Amino acid sequence: MSSIDSPAPDSQNAADALQPALEGLDFVSGFAPEMQGRQAECDGGAPIVGTKYAGRQDFVGKLTGYYRDYGKYAWRWYLLAELTVKPQGYLHQSVWCDADSLFLDDMSSQQPK
Amino acid sequence: MSGPLHTPLCDKLGIEYPVVAFTHCKDVAVAVINAGGFAVLGEAMHTPDEIAADIKWIRDRIGGKPFGIDLVLPASVPESKTVDELLAMIPQAHRDFEQHIKQKYNVPDPKVAPNLHQWGGLDQKRALAQLEVIFDERVPVFASGLGSPAFLLKRAHELNMQVWGLVGKPRQAKKQITAGTNVIIAQGYDAAGHTGNIGTFSIVPQVVDQARGTGVPVLAAGGVTTGRHLAAALALGADGVWTGSLWLASRESDVNLPLKERLIEAETDDTMYSNCISGYTMRTTRCPWHDEWLAPGAPEPLKPPLQMMLSSNYIQGSLDYQRKDLMTEAAGQGIHYVTEMKPARQILSDIVEEALDVFDRFASA
Numbered sequence: 001m002s003s004i005d006s007p008a009p010d011s012q013n014a015a016d017a018l019q020p021a022l023e024g025l026d027f028v029s030g031f032a033p034e035m036q037g038r039q040a041e042c043d044g045g046a047p048i049v050g051t052k053y054a055g056r057q058d059f060v061g062k063l064t065g066y067y068r069d070y071g072k073y074a075w076r077w078y079l080l081a082e083l084t085v086k087p088q089g090y091l092h093q094s095v096w097c098d099a100d101s102l103f104l105d106d107m108s109s110q111q112p113k
Numbered sequence: 114m115s116g117p118l119h120t121p122l123c124d125k126l127g128i129e130y131p132v133v134a135f136t137h138c139k140d141v142a143v144a145v146i147n148a149g150g151f152a153v154l155g156e157a158m159h160t161p162d163e164i165a166a167d168i169k170w171i172r173d174r175i176g177g178k179p180f181g182i183d184l185v186l187p188a189s190v191p192e193s194k195t196v197d198e199l200l201a202m203i204p205q206a207h208r209d210f211e212q213h214i215k216q217k218y219n220v221p222d223p224k225v226a227p228n229l230h231q232w233g234g235l236d237q238k239r240a241l242a243q244l245e246v247i248f249d250e251r252v253p254v255f256a257s258g259l260g261s262p263a264f265l266l267k268r269a270h271e272l273n274m275q276v277w278g279l280v281g282k283p284r285q286a287k288k289q290i291t292a293g294t295n296v297i298i299a300q301g302y303d304a305a306g307h308t309g310n311i312g313t314f315s316i317v318p319q320v321v322d323q324a325r326g327t328g329v330p331v332l333a334a335g336g337v338t339t340g341r342h343l344a345a346a347l348a349l350g351a352d353g354v355w356t357g358s359l360w361l362a363s364r365e366s367d368v369n370l371p372l373k374e375r376l377i378e379a380e381t382d383d384t385m386y387s388n389c390i391s392g393y394t395m396r397t398t399r400c401p402w403h404d405e406w407l408a409p410g411a412p413e414p415l416k417p418p419l420q421m422m423l424s425s426n427y428i429q430g431s432l433d434y435q436r437k438d439l440m441t442e443a444a445g446q447g448i449h450y451v452t453e454m455k456p457a458r459q460i461l462s463d464i465v466e467e468a469l470d471v472f473d474r475f476a477s478a
Contacts, residue, residue, distance in 0.1 A: 044189025055393020
């Protein structure tokens with residue numbers, strides 16, 4: 001089974017370099033250094049394509065610090081990588097998680113935002 | 114109105130009974146609302162224009178009463194791939210297994226094959242487009258069936274909308290209550306479709322504990338199909354119940370007739386918690402597709418969305434040709450008590466009467 005890495009910039013410079021290319025897209029990228037390297041659990045899931053249903057998926061990994069803000073409410077998503085828990089058959093090595101669905105393992109009561 | 118069924122949720126919504134119908138059928142929603150309950154219409158699959166049309170249709174029939182719309186907000190998203198890339202990832206052994214099932218059960222081809230190329234975009238962009246309609250229409254209640262709605266609370270509250278969140282774990286409830294979510298739906302493992310792994314009887318009191326002192330009502334969800342369930346939910350501290358399977362076989366429901374018959378026949382252990390339909394674990398009624406994927410020697414189900422791509426022809430074929438023997442539908446463990454094709458008004462009335470009987474029995478003991 002092959003693994004597919006989500007494309008994550010590997011440095012702040014790389015993230016900055018990407019920024020012009022993202023103009024006009026649906027999100028704004030950023031980097032939160034205080035989040036980098038923190039262990040987190042993601043109570044994830046998504047709509048199931050072609051159906052009216054949804055499915056839950058749990059992940060555990062380390063936050064890269066990279067985030068994306070969607071829409072006018074700043075709907076923030078963090079990139080979780082080095083996954084130690086992921087659904088069976090999940091092909092990627094990282095996942096974008098809604099900030100409000102993340103639970104930091106080192107400070108479980110703190111909102112990652 | 115007062116009495117044991119009159120909870121703070123009734124005051125919050127201006128309803129008679131603390132029974133919420135979650136349905137994908139507009140007719141069911143309208144019937145329940147007009148009978149004194151509350152209804153939330155599932156619109157996850159619909160385009161913004163379709164959602165707007167459905168909202169107008171409901172508003173035209175409920176005389177100013179409140180209603181809700183449910184969307185499935187994603188909570189985690191892998192990098193997207195094209196449909197063709199995904200199709201190329203389905204192993205030949207799995208395609209062969211699908212064909213084996215098709216031949217063994219004489220599964221008909223769909224009249225129109227599911228257009229997988231129109232499936233894309235179930236991501237943040239799609240959710241945001243759907244949400245704009247919800248805000249434009251000032252829908253009284255927005256319910257998030259999966260992901261946290263915390264990010265949209267400020268705007269929703271500025272528009273005087275309530276925001277409800279469905280949770281499968283107590284920690285999700287705690288976070289959503291802290292963020293300002295108006296109502297929490299505590300969904301147990303007994304429920305239809307996607308669930309957490311905690312049973313309804315265990316999660317409801319834990320979420321009630323999280324909500325204590327905050328004024329946030331809690332709805333019990335998962336396996337609720339009788340008045341005894343309603344009474345038990347209130348005894349656990351919930352302010353009402355969130356019901357789905359209860360309405361699938363109702364007179365108004367747009368579920369096709371053979372599938373309604375199948376649901377009425379179904380027993381609790383006919384619901385299977387499996388990932389063989391979509392790659393996600395979800396509770397659906399058992400059908401030959403389940404039997405084959407659970408049999409010794411069957412391949413492991415694929416990850417989402419590949420498994421759904423594999424099962425889509427089977428499911429669509431069974432619906433197109435009304436093959437009751439092949440059909441499957443998301444249904445909860447309370448399906449045992451769905452035994453008749455009754456009008457929604459009667460279903461609600463029966464539940465209310467039975468719950469009141471329970472309280473009368475305790476009061477007179």
